[in-house]
Amino acid sequence: MIAELGHLALAVALAASVALALLGLGGGAWQQAAVMRQVSNMVALQMAAVTLAFGALTWAFVATDFSVALVAGYAHSALPMTYRFTAVWGNHEGSMLLWVWVLAGWTSALAWRMRGAHAVQRARVLGVMGLIGIGFLAFLLFTSNPFLRAWPVPADGQGMNPLLQDPGMIWHPPLLYMGYVGLVVAFAYTVAGLLQGRLDAAWARAIRPWTLVAWAFLTVGIALGSFWAYYELGWGGWWFWDPVENASFMPWLVATALLHSAAMADARGSFRLWTALLALLGFALALLGTFIVRSGVLSSVHAFASDPGRGLFILAFLVLVVGGALALYAWRAPAVGAGASFQGWSREGLLFGQTLLLMVAAASVLLGTLYPMLLDALGLGKLSVGPPYFEAVFAPLMLLVMALMVPGPLLAWRRAAWAWPSRGWLGAAALALALASAVAWWVPGASWATWAGLAMAAWVVLGVARHVLQWLSQPLPRAVRWRTLRGAKGGMWLAHLGVAVFAIGVAVVSTWGHEQDLRLRPGEEMAVGDVRLRFDGITMAPGPNYFAIRASLPMLQNGQTLTTLQPERRLYLANGQTMTEVAIDRSLWRDVYVALGESVGNDAFAFRVHHKPLVNWIWLGCLMMALGGLMAAVDRRRVGPAEGTA
Amino acid sequence: MTARQWRLLWLAAAVLAVGAATTLVLRAFESNLVFFYSPTQVAAHEAPTTRAFRVGGLVQQGSVQRASSGLTVNFVVTDGAHQVPVRYTGMLPDLFREGKGVVAQGRLDGSGWFVAQQVLAKHDENYMPPEAAAALQAARAGAGTQVASQP
Numbered sequence: 001m002i003a004e005l006g007h008l009a010l011a012v013a014l015a016a017s018v019a020l021a022l023l024g025l026g027g028g029a030w031q032q033a034a035v036m037r038q039v040s041n042m043v044a045l046q047m048a049a050v051t052l053a054f055g056a057l058t059w060a061f062v063a064t065d066f067s068v069a070l071v072a073g074y075a076h077s078a079l080p081m082t083y084r085f086t087a088v089w090g091n092h093e094g095s096m097l098l099w100v101w102v103l104a105g106w107t108s109a110l111a112w113r114m115r116g117a118h119a120v121q122r123a124r125v126l127g128v129m130g131l132i133g134i135g136f137l138a139f140l141l142f143t144s145n146p147f148l149r150a151w152p153v154p155a156d157g158q159g160m161n162p163l164l165q166d167p168g169m170i171w172h173p174p175l176l177y178m179g180y181v182g183l184v185v186a187f188a189y190t191v192a193g194l195l196q197g198r199l200d201a202a203w204a205r206a207i208r209p210w211t212l213v214a215w216a217f218l219t220v221g222i223a224l225g226s227f228w229a230y231y232e233l234g235w236g237g238w239w240f241w242d243p244v245e246n247a248s249f250m251p252w253l254v255a256t257a258l259l260h261s262a263a264m265a266d267a268r269g270s271f272r273l274w275t276a277l278l279a280l281l282g283f284a285l286a287l288l289g290t291f292i293v294r295s296g297v298l299s300s301v302h303a304f305a306s307d308p309g310r311g312l313f314i315l316a317f318l319v320l321v322v323g324g325a326l327a328l329y330a331w332r333a334p335a336v337g338a339g340a341s342f343q344g345w346s347r348e349g350l351l352f353g354q355t356l357l358l359m360v361a362a363a364s365v366l367l368g369t370l371y372p373m374l375l376d377a378l379g380l381g382k383l384s385v386g387p388p389y390f391e392a393v394f395a396p397l398m399l400l401v402m403a404l405m406v407p408g409p410l411l412a413w414r415r416a417a418w419a420w421p422s423r424g425w426l427g428a429a430a431l432a433l434a435l436a437s438a439v440a441w442w443v444p445g446a447s448w449a450t451w452a453g454l455a456m457a458a459w460v461v462l463g464v465a466r467h468v469l470q471w472l473s474q475p476l477p478r479a480v481r482w483r484t485l486r487g488a489k490g491g492m493w494l495a496h497l498g499v500a501v502f503a504i505g506v507a508v509v510s511t512w513g514h515e516q517d518l519r520l521r522p523g524e525e526m527a528v529g530d531v532r533l534r535f536d537g538i539t540m541a542p543g544p545n546y547f548a549i550r551a552s553l554p555m556l557q558n559g560q561t562l563t564t565l566q567p568e569r570r571l572y573l574a575n576g577q578t579m580t581e582v583a584i585d586r587s588l589w590r591d592v593y594v595a596l597g598e599s600v601g602n603d604a605f606a607f608r609v610h611h612k613p614l615v616n617w618i619w620l621g622c623l624m625m626a627l628g629g630l631m632a633a634v635d636r637r638r639v640g641p642a643e644g645t646a
Numbered sequence: 647m648t649a650r651q652w653r654l655l656w657l658a659a660a661v662l663a664v665g666a667a668t669t670l671v672l673r674a675f676e677s678n679l680v681f682f683y684s685p686t687q688v689a690a691h692e693a694p695t696t697r698a699f700r701v702g703g704l705v706q707q708g709s710v711q712r713a714s715s716g717l718t719v720n721f722v723v724t725d726g727a728h729q730v731p732v733r734y735t736g737m738l739p740d741l742f743r744e745g746k747g748v749v750a751q752g753r754l755d756g757s758g759w760f761v762a763q764q765v766l767a768k769h770d771e772n773y774m775p776p777e778a779a780a781a782l783q784a785a786r787a788g789a790g791t792q793v794a795s796q797p
Contacts, residue, residue, distance in 0.1 A: 234740070364671055371675075382682035384700065389678035393671050517736040519717050578740045597737040606717055608737045 003068050006056025007147040013049035013104070014141060016042050017133035020107075024127020028120050028195075036123040043111040043126060046133060050104040054088075054097055057146050061088050066157055069150035070094065076159035076574040078545035086169040087160050092294065092310075093146035095173060099290070100136050102177045103184065107133065110185055110210075117206075124192035132184055135317045143310045159574025162546070168228035176221030176248060180286045182214025183255060186262075187283035190276045191325055194332040199272045204265035207279060211262055212633035215255040216626040222248050223622035234580040234595040236515055236610040238618055241390040246369040247289030253362040254282040257355035259629070270348050273333050278355070280329060284322040285362070291318055292369070350408040357401050364393045395449055402456040402503065405496055406463030428466055432458035446511055453507030460500040464493050487635035495628025502621025508614040517597075521604045525556075528592050529611040532556045533565065538605070546570040548581070551596045551605065555585060567596040567607075591615050680751060684781035688760070689728035695754050698763070701730055702749035703781045710744055723748060723760075725785035734762040 020042035027035035057070070061084045066072040074091040075084060089095040107129040114122045140146070186207040193199040225245070230238045239245060258278040265275045291314040368385040376382055407425070436455035440446035471484070484490060518526065520535040536552040548570040554561045565583035572579065585592040590613045597606030682700045683693040693699055701723055709722035718735045721744075732750050742748060742765060752762035 360667075367671075367675065382700075384680045384682070385675065386678040386680050389674050392674040392678075517717050519715070580740055595737065600712055600717065601714075606737045 002056050002059050003065070003147040003149065006053040006060075007145065009049045009052040009056065010137065010141055010145075010147075013046050013053065013100070014134065014137040016046040016049060017130045017137055020046060020130030021127050021134055022130075024123045024125075024130055025195075026127075028124035028127060028192075031120060033119060036119050039123050039126050040111055040115075042130070043107050046130075047104045047108045050097075050101050053147075054101045057094060057097060058085065058088050060147075061085070061094075064157065066155075067149055067151075067153040068146075069148045070146050072150045072154045072157045074160055075157040076545065077156050078574065079157075079160055079165075080544050082167075082170070083160055083165050086164070089173050090160050090164045090169060093140070093144045096136070096140050096144050096294070097146055098173060099177055099181060100133070100140060102174070102181045103129075103133055103136060106182055106185060110188070121192060121196070124195055125188045128188035128191045129184065132188070132321070135321065139310070139313050139317065143313050157574075159545075159572065162570065162572045162575075162577050162579040163232060165545075165572075166228065166232055168224060168232065172221060172224045172228055175217050175224060179214050179216075179218025179221050179255075180248065180251060180289065182210065182217060183251060183282045183286050185210040185214065186258060186279040187325070190279040191328065194276065194328050194336070197332055197335045199276055199336045201266060201269055204262050204269075204272065204275060207275075208259065208262045208266050209633040211255060211259045211279075211282075212629045215252070215259055216629035216633065218248070218252050218255060219622050219626040219629065222252060223619050223626075227619050230615075231582055231584060231593075234582050234608065236582075236593050236595070236608065236612065238509075238615065241368070241385075241387045243369050243373075244293055246365050247292040250362045250365050250369075251282055251285040251289060253358050253365070254278055254285055257358040257362075258282050260351055261355050264348055264351055268348065271352070272336060274352070274355070276329065276333070276336070278359075280322070280325045281359075284318070284325070285366075287314070287318045287321060291315055292373075347408055350404050354401050354404050354408065357397050357404075361394060361397045361401075364397075365390065368393075395453070398503075399452050399456050402460055402499065405460055405499070424466065428462040429459065432456075432462055443512065450507050450511040453503050457500040457503040457507070460496055460503075464496050464500075468493060486631055488632040491628040491631030491633075491635070493628070494631065495625045498621045498624025498626075498628060500621070501617050501624060505614045505617030505621060509612050509618070512613050513615070514611040516609050517606065518609070519600050519604045519606055521602065526609065528609055529590060529613075530557065531562065531592060533592075533594065533609065535605070535607070541568065543570065545574060546572045546579075549596075551594075551607075553583070553594060555592060565592070565594050567594045569596045569598075586616060588616060588620075589613065682749075682781075684784055685723055685725045685728040685730045686781075686785050688730050688754075693754065698751060698753050700749055700751045700766075701732070701760055702747070703730075703785075705742070705744050705746060705748050707744050723750065725781045727785040730760050731758065732760045732762050734765050736765075738765055 020039060023035050023042060024039050026032075027039065057068075059065075060068045060071050061075055062081070064071060064075055064077055064079070064084065066075075070091060070093055071087075074094075075087045079087065083090075087094070089098040107126065110129065111122075111126055114125065189203060189207045189210075190199070193203045222245075225248070226238045229240070230236065258275065261271050261275040261278055264271045291311065294310060294314060368389055372383050372385060406428075432455050435458045436451050439454055440451040471489075476484075514529070516526075516528075520526065522535055522537040525532050525534045533553045533555055536554060539550050539552065541548040541550040548568040550566050550568045553565045553567070555563050555565055563585055565585060567583040568581040570579045570581055571577075580595050580597070582593060582595045584594075590611060593610035593612060595608040597608060600606050680698060680700055681694070682702065685701060685703050687693055688701055693701070703723045703725040706722040706724045706729060709720075711720045713719070716735065717737065718733065719738065720731065720733050723730045723732055732752075734750065734752075749766040750760065750762040751764040751766065752760055755761050
């Protein structure tokens with residue numbers, strides 16, 4: 001009964017989206033105030049219906065109602081309660097429902113934030129959101145209905161993939177979707193603006209906080225996915241250039257370019273067309289990512305099921321949305337005008353260069369991601385693109401971006417006099433190079449890439465420090481200082497420092513990280529960095545829905561036991577799947593990471609042991625970026641309408 | 647120099663930079679393509695001997711042999727029609743099992759062994775790596791036509 005209610009709610013939500021699109025776009029086009037007033041009701045109806053559907057599916061999972069095919073396929077009576085909730089999105093249909101729920105949430109937030117905005121603009125923006133809603137709700141209802149019944153009702157479910165039975169499953173998908181789907185707001189604003197033939201400063205000002213929030217969520221979502229893969233897969237890597245990772249990373253790169261470009265458009269009125277294009281491409285790549293992940297063309301933990309009909313549907317939707325938006329752009333762009341002009345050597349010039357570099361990076365990731373799929377689809381052979389390609393292309397581009405991060409914010413607007421940089425700047429550059437050289441010289445094993453990464457990180461830190469010092473030297477009241485510090489400027493500093501922290505983590509762990517596969521018998525020891533691990537033996541450890549063997553490895557330093565690492569190997573009872581559960585001794589300076597492998601006979605076991613210096617800086621840097629983005633997003637000076645009207 | 651000359655110079659520099667960057671990207675791309683071959687293709691000497699590639703299929707029943715020390719393991723990858731002996735040193739993925747799908751990445755040595763640097767895990771018990779599934783299917787289709795053409 002509850003399942004049918006959910007199914008019905010989805011149908012109502014689809015009807016509400018259709019009404020929203022018609023009323024919003026139609027009412028906007030013919031300026032019918034009475035029609036446009038109904039838009040809010042449709043948004044509310046859509047939100048309520050999708051929430052009801054989501055609640056119904058959650059109820060089915062929590063109550064393990066195996067008469068619902070989805071529950072029978074992805075849950076089990078022994079599944080702990082937490083994972084019954086996360087199992088809702090631990091499958092294709094449910095995760096698409098989460099997608100739609102997040103979309104409805106963004107639409108509602110947008111309707112609320114825009115309640116004081118111009119009625120026509122509001123109706124149009126929400127109408128575009130309605131169009132996107134139609135696409136995904138139709139996709140859910142017609143190709144991926146989560147509420148189908150199973151007959152005969154199975155006695156028990158098939159269980160959840162053990163890889164997904166982890167706290168990461170609680171946070172990673174919702175946060176990632178918040179970011180992914182959040183890019184739709186800038187898209188909707190831009191399409192509405194293009195329809196109106198006007199992309200003004202108010203438009204740029206409006207999309208900036210939305211993009212910042214979506215970007216911050218995307219950053220945390222991707223970082224969390226990386227963190228999860230690091231400890232769950234047992235390979236010790238944090239990024240694999242896997243197509244699924246790339247699918248979320250490409251929108252991130254475009255969103256990064258977009259939020260900087262929108263800031264320029266907001267502050268200076270320049271970059272309007274470029275910003276509009278980035279806004280369209282950002283969401284286009286989010287859609288493409290959904291296609292890559294959901295079409296089942298990949299072998300990945302994210303590809304739950306392959307069904308060509310689904311891939312075809314998303315592909316058609318993608319072509320329709322992106323093609324339509326780009327055609328609109330080509331048609332309307334000349335009427336919009338490029339905005340204020342600027343010269344190459346200016347703040348705008350450097351920023352444009354950076355956004356261009358980010359787009360080139362996104363394009364190179366796109367090439368490496370789509371080429372194998374394209375070749376496969378055309379039947380020209382199967383191949384994969386190795387991570388060295390991405391690293392070789394990506395690292396130099398990002399180093400260039402970092403090099404430009406420092407002088408950009410200091411140059412004059414529009415045009416800067418061509419002059420030798422001041423002595424302070426030359427000093428900062430020299431100091432950065434000297435620091436990196438010192439590290440590369442003293443610690444053996446450094447490569448050119450290490451050196452360049454460290455130098456650029458130091459350059460960014462020194463640049464931010466100098467910027468802050470300059471700001472501190474101005475006589476400002478304390479209240480103003482505090483407002484700046486927690487506002488857009490403070491956010492920018494924090495995010496840029498985050499980039500440096502991230503870069504240091506990547507450079508250090510990829511150069512001095514150490515990995516070793518070996519076999520150990522009880523009593524044998526091995527050295528890891530400055531500590532030793534001793535394999536004491538195996539114990540049995542039953543869990544709620546699995547059975548585990550647990551190795552005990554005391555970590556020793558100078559004869560003292562610091563801690564005991566206990567990696568496990570779990571056999572999940574529902575589907576007989578084996579999983580390694582790694583043990584990690586974490587610190588800010590290094591991780592010691594042990595994964596337990598299979599028994600190799602003679603009481604001996606295989607182990608994979610990693611020593612990972614500064615690996616946690618990678619995720620720390622991401623958190624700093626996201627926090628900085630959020631600080632800039634909620635900056636009152638930029639968000640509130642008060643200043644604009646005063 | 648006049649403004650026009652400056653512009654031309656900038657343009658030329660930009661074209662050069664973009665050209666150089668594109669060349670580097672495409673070279674990096676070309677040299678990092680890893681092609682996939684089925685055991686049948688390897689047996690027919692279609693696979694490269696000088697660069698790394700992937701081979702996939704099922705781990706043949708009873709073929710997994712461990713060395714008495716170290717972590718070297720030998721196994722045979724089959725697509726039903728042909729076999730490739732694989733040698734790998736390291737920890738195997740969780741779901742590596744005899745009779746199950748597998749994809750290995752590495753090179754052929756001179757003596758017919760495929761020396762794997764990486765053995766790829768699949769993520770789900772019910773899920774076959776698509777490359778391996780395709781290899782099995784191709785071999786089955788190939789066997790089918792042979793049978794059909796024999797009488």
